Amino acid sequence: MTLLSYERLCSEIVAQTRLLTSSIEGADLTVPVPSCPGWNVGQLLRHLGGGQRWAADMVRARATEALSDDHFRDLSPYADEDPAVVGPWLTEGAAELAEALREAGPDARMWTPVPGGNAAFFARRFVHETALHRADAILALGAEFTLQQEVALDALDEWMELGSLPFHFEVHPWMRELLGPGRTLHFHATDTAPEAHAEWVVDLTGEVIAWRRAHEKAAVAVRGPLTELLLLVYKRRPAHGGAVEVLGDAKLLDFWLERVSFG
Structure with a gap:
């Protein structure tokens, strides 16, 4: 059971993404990510944004099985990303996911990769998916990662x-x-x-x-x-x-x- 309300989870997806995009302004996104071998920061960001968009599609469709997530599975075309491009794209995807989750409500039934099968799973999962990939990017760029206590708990x-x-x-x-x-x-x-x-x-x-x-x-x-x-x-x-x-x-x-x- 989550410590955070459903509304807090929805808003936190956007908040964590905002923190991430602010940390990459003017950064070199070709820096390798040690915690995600084979990816650089730009590719990591495309992976995260692709996942958020996939989750939004799942929630909007009330999908009864996993939709294809082929987009951004091959990250090789994204080896030289521009923060001015990928930042707004991330912001847009996070907002789409939060909007889809709010419209659905926590109890909306759908496929999930674990038992439970509702929108609340995707809300919670993508808060922490976003926060941990924010850590991957920030640590790769040599900055300090911090996280609010209640979110970390x-x-x-x-x-x-x-x-x-x-x-x-x-x-x-x-x-x-x-x-x-x-x-x-x-x-x-x-x-x-x-x-x-x-x-x-x-x-x-x-x-x-x-x-x-x-x-x-x-x-x-x-x-x-x-x-x-x-x-x-x-x-x-x-x-x-x-x-x-x-x-x-x-x-x-x-x-x-x-x-x-x-x-």
């Missing part, structure tokens, strides 16, 4: 929810190897107030992956700023030698990061 919750869905064992059988006795991970944001309850436990001791917001002893604990934890679980930051502290079974953390996936 919801992004981590969503990541935990999606990453623990049982159907992953069918799509990614290797994820079953994560399960085993004593395998628990604790993530603790060190820069939030106690009332934010910014702690997550991933429990791999049962027959499925489980997670909960909790303060518990675990086989491995990871402590650091909230945004750094988010970048870590999305594999945008290394687990070691960065801004987070790892206590306990570091090999379990590495194994979990290697195997866990919701893409």
Whole structure:
């Protein structure tokens, strides 16, 4: 369940896109994106904008199956993008998606890649898709990435929810190897107030992956700023030698990061 209202999600897609476009003004978009190997910043932006437009098409059509997303799958033609062109294009696509979501309402039924099947899924997913690709672009350009606390908290919750869905064992059988006795991970944001309850436990001791917001002893604990934890679980930051502290079974953390996936 999201921490953000449906209207906030709709407006946040636009807000995150606006932050992204303001960060690329006058930038060299041919800079490679280390977290998205094979893409430069301009290609990353076309990927994001294409995804937003695909989601808008899905929502408007109340599609009962996934529509083709062939547009922007081949990013080779977009290796030399101009910020003055791609920026307004991104803004337009984000506004189209937000408008389609508002018109549909959160409970509008449609195909989604995970169980649930409503517009609320696309609203939440594209807030965090946009925010994390904003991080990809900003970090590639050498700037600092920041994210509002409530958005970062919801992004981590969503990541935990999606990453623990049982159907992953069918799509990614290797994820079953994560399960085993004593395998628990604790993530603790060190820069939030106690009332934010910014702690997550991933429990791999049962027959499925489980997670909960909790303060518990675990086989491995990871402590650091909230945004750094988010970048870590999305594999945008290394687990070691960065801004987070790892206590306990570091090999379990590495194994979990290697195997866990919701893409």
